[in-house]
Amino acid sequence: MIELSNISKKFDQTTVLDDLSLKVEAGSRTAIVGPSGSGKTTLLRILAGFETPDAGQIVLGDRVLFDQNTFIPAHERGIGFVPQEGALFPHMKVGDNIAYGLKGSKEENRLRVAELMALVSLDNRLASHWPHEISGGQQQRVALARALAQKPALMLLDEPFSALDTGLRAATRKATADLLEQAGVATILVTHDQQEALSFASQIAVIRNGRFTQVGSPMEVYSRPVDEETALFLGDALIFPAQVNGGVARCCLGDVPVSHPQQTGDRRIMLRPEQMMIAADHPQPTATICEVDFTGHLSTLTLTSPDWPTALQIKTLSQQHWQKGASVRVMIQGQACVLAS
Numbered sequence: 650m651i652e653l654s655n656i657s658k659k660f661d662q663t664t665v666l667d668d669l670s671l672k673v674e675a676g677s678r679t680a681i682v683g684p685s686g687s688g689k690t691t692l693l694r695i696l697a698g699f700e701t702p703d704a705g706q707i708v709l710g711d712r713v714l715f716d717q718n719t720f721i722p723a724h725e726r727g728i729g730f731v732p733q734e735g736a737l738f739p740h741m742k743v744g745d746n747i748a749y750g751l752k753g754s755k756e757e758n759r760l761r762v763a764e765l766m767a768l769v770s771l772d773n774r775l776a777s778h779w780p781h782e783i784s785g786g787q788q789q790r791v792a793l794a795r796a797l798a799q800k801p802a803l804m805l806l807d808e809p810f811s812a813l814d815t816g817l818r819a820a821t822r823k824a825t826a827d828l829l830e831q832a833g834v835a836t837i838l839v840t841h842d843q844q845e846a847l848s849f850a851s852q853i854a855v856i857r858n859g860r861f862t863q864v865g866s867p868m869e870v871y872s873r874p875v876d877e878e879t880a881l882f883l884g885d886a887l888i889f890p891a892q893v894n895g896g897v898a899r900c901c902l903g904d905v906p907v908s909h910p911q912q913t914g915d916r917r918i919m920l921r922p923e924q925m926m927i928a929a930d931h932p933q934p935t936a937t938i939c940e941v942d943f944t945g946h947l948s949t950l951t952l953t954s955p956d957w958p959t960a961l962q963i964k965t966l967s968q969q970h971w972q973k974g975a976s977v978r979v980m981i982q983g984q985a986c987v988l989a990s
């Protein structure tokens with residue numbers, strides 16, 4: 650397990666990381682997600698040992714890597730690091746890139762490189778290619794193999810899939826997740842892509858202005874975000890003012906059960922678009938479709954109702970029924986999340 654406690658870092662007079670604490674269980678996957686400039690890369694560099702925090706403690710297993718009196722240098726930490734776009738050595742062939750840092754004989758290293766290439770599903774014949782002769786996805790796998798060669802207890806991935814196009818990106822992400830799970834290596838992925846974070850990790854840490862605003866399972870942070878900014882950062886959200894009492898929020902859509910019944914009073918509630926059920930041909934319609942933006946399997950409907958102060962935009966599965974002017978009934982499934990005021 651890796652545990653960071655109360656990590657802070659300033660550059661000049663600006664606080665970049667502010668009292669961060671996080672636990673990552675052995676063999677598990679955590680994603681740190683947050684907007685540009687929130688401090689994600691700085692935190693990874695601190696973990697890797699490329700940067701020194703001003704305060705706090707980092708413990709990996711039973712080893713203190715950093716505290717007031719300790720600084721274990723990067724090459725002694727047993728931590729693998731895959732930076733953005735792989736950063737392979739361009740003047741070294743693929744095999745030599747992977748073997749970089751291996752300490753065995755030439756023959757032992759050749760066998761280990763072959764083993765690592767098989768592990769990341771790379772054809773062994775690519776070992777004699779130059780990095781520029783292989784695809785972006787293959788380059789990422791080489792970078793991963795190079796990091797795995799050190800048998801790290803923890804792997805740090807800094808936006809490693811960002812240079813890949815959508816299809817390759819999802820496939821490489823899945824392959825990487827499977828591989829790290831098989832190898833039993835704990836992983837921290839940094840990304841500003843919320844979908845990537847939600848799909849990759851079993852723990853999500855949302856960072857904003859150098860602080861973790863929320864840490865939890867992907868489902869927890871997605872469906873129960875602590876505040877409006879976190880809600881909107883993690884996906885599409887519908888946010889309404891509501892009067893919350895006795896586990897029910899009274900809002901323009903009617904009465905909706907809430908997830909935290911202890912929260913009461915004038916609040917704002919959040920629903921995800923998939924919680925909105927829109928029924929065409931309902932005997933008691935509540936809204937009118939005034940615009941349909943068809944984008945393939947999803948359409949964005951703009952709905953109006955005399956009961957609502959403003960129009961609602963709802964992304965939903967495309968259907969033949971979605972026609973401008975059609976009357977529909979809007980129903981809500983599940984519970985609303987009450988946001989921090």
Ligand SMILES: Nc1ncnc2c1ncn2[C@@H]1O[C@H](COP(=O)(O)OP(=O)(O)OP(=O)(O)O)[C@@H](O)[C@H]1O
Pocket residue numbers: 660661665683684685686687688689690691692841
């Ligand atoms: N060596 C440095 N010296 C001074 N300021 C720095 C240094 N490294 C990072 N910063 C600043 O710290 C803040 C956080 O940067 P960081 O790269 O950690 O953010 P990030 O969340 O990884 O952003 P992105 O998603 O754009 O990569 C930024 O304002 C950045 O300008």
